[in-house]
Amino acid sequence: MNKKHVSRLFPDFTDKKVVDSHMGRLDTHGVSRRDFLALASAGAAASLGAASLGMPTAAVASPDGKLAFLTGFMFNEWNTTFDRTAKTAAAEFGIAYTSLDSQFDAQRQLNQFEQQVAGNVGSVIFNLADGSAIKGLANTAKENKIYIANIWDSLPWFTPFDASEYYTMFAVSEEVRAHREVTEKLLAAVTERFGGGNIIGVTGSKGSLLELQRNRGRDQAFAKYPKTRLVDELPGLWNREDALRVTEDLLTRNKDVVGIVTQDDDIAQGSIAALNAAGLVPGKDVLVVGASGTGLGSKAIQSGTYLATSGNAPAFGAALFTARLYDVTHGWQPRASERLLNWSTVTLTRDNIDGWIARYVDNGDVEPFDYKRMSKVLHPDDWDPQAEVFPMDIDNNFHGTPKPPGWTYPAAYVAARDQGEHEKVAAEYAAHYKIKYDGPSPNKKA
Structure with missing residues (x-):
């Protein structure tokens, strides 16, 4: 497509209804109307309009390096x-x-x-x-x-x-080493406090590289603490809601759980909520660790609810x-x-x-x-x-x-x-x- 003025072929992007219509048709989820119009000032709205009309587009150098x-x-x-x-x-x-x-x-x-x-x-x-x-x-x-x-x-x-x-x-x-070290903190504490016991895992998204790396580090830690056992795991999908649900499932089907290895601090927050709902005291009855070093995770460590995390x-x-x-x-x-x-x-x-x-x-x-x-x-x-x-x-x-x-x-x-x-x-x-x-x-x- 020649880079020349062909504005008469495109919709009127000064009209709010036209903008909203095209944003919907182009699946601009997460893009504000302001951003859409800002792109228009750089020639992008014309390109998007061309796409909506089935016309080819051409990339040009960004004027602002966004x-x-x-x-x-x-x-x-x-x-x-x-x-x-x-x-x-x-x-x-x-x-x-x-x-x-x-x-x-x-x-x-x-x-x-x-x-x-x-x-x-x-x-x-x-x-x-x-x-x-x-x-x-x-x-x-x-x-x-x-x-x-x-x-x-x-x-x-x-x-x-x-x-x-x-x-x-x-x-x-480098997540293998990081999650091994965090898991070792959990297993050492569980061994000292309870003499060992059953551990469950709440992972990230099944098959992702990050999950595989953190699983590898976690599993390496168990080799050093033979009185502990990873008895079950489910994916928490990197968020509190799914982590809450799967932790409830894990607690139901596994008895005498004394520790939870999670793969993210948001996941850990969901697991902590599940423990509370089950009448168990996190940090006392069941110890929890995670990863990321987020604000909520950090504050939970400070309060004693949460044992450890990797500061990433x-x-x-x-x-x-x-x-x-x-x-x-x-x-x-x-x-x-x-x-x-x-x-x-x-x-x-x-x-x-x-x-x-x-x-x-x-x-x-x-x-x-x-x-x-x-x-x-x-x-x-x-x-x-x-x-x-x-x-x-x-x-x-x-x-x-x-x-x-x-x-x-x-x-x-x-x-x-x-x-x-x-x-x-x-x-x-x-x-x-x-x-x-x-x-x-x-x-x-x-």
Whole structure:
């Protein structure tokens, strides 16, 4: 389609009824009318109008470099905090920002991405409703020269090297070790207090990479505590309501439960509610652990209701991804070892929860990170990852998932691993790591 004025062919987007009609037909779930009209000012409304008329569209360079966060689910605290922080970080970088929630609907998430493409978005962060979608999304990103980055779920053994330079990063926290350490806290306490006993698990979403990794760490912990037994598990789908329901089911069909390993703090809140409903006292009759280090989870540890969690600050993930997308859209090129990354978390208990709450929960208007300092474009010499960040071992990340027929290690990954680049990058990030992840905010006044 020629990029010329053809406005007479399109609907009148100054009419509220016309806008509402097209937003409904185009499945713009999560997009405000203001955002739709803002896209129109950049030429996107014309493209969307063309799509609704069955006409082809053409991607053009974004006039504002907008960043979008497309998540499969916005209903838990980790995602809402990630969203809020990414918006703040984007503002500091001078980037327009929007976020969309597909409510676990992979087709809706695909539609939302296509709408952002039509709206000339510059970069996108994905938390996928279905990890298998990343291959198609990466191909669309390449065709339209849009930089993308992905957190958490993915198509097993598919990496940025299998796509293009526009798939700039797949990064997750190192969850096997993190969940092993949290589970060990539970099993040690259960062994000391009850002499061992039955443990149930409330997981995330069945088959997702994050669930598999946390299950692996959890199961490794049981090998050290033979008097404890994982007797049953069900998926809590990363939210309180489903976690409440499945915990009730697990408590009904399993007797003498003394511990619950959950895979998220929102899940843990649902499990705690189920214990209360069953007349059991969480933290006394049954011990509970989880993951994420959210506000509610942190406060529950502080009060003694909740034993431990892994401190995986959503604000860090948001800062890391926003800084990366700012850098690549401003000319910086990552090395191979910087396109697949892990970061370390910290195990939170009553011994260290107060400092975590001060920095990440009850921090008022004090941002927990120096967002610009994460940028290698803005701080080429004194950039700081502000957490322990290191190259990902893809065997560890995708362990337990079958490799596709004929799959081989990406050449760029092998070269980086075998020629010492992984170690060099790990050492470089460690040397630049000055603002400690588990210390006070760098923005806190002395």
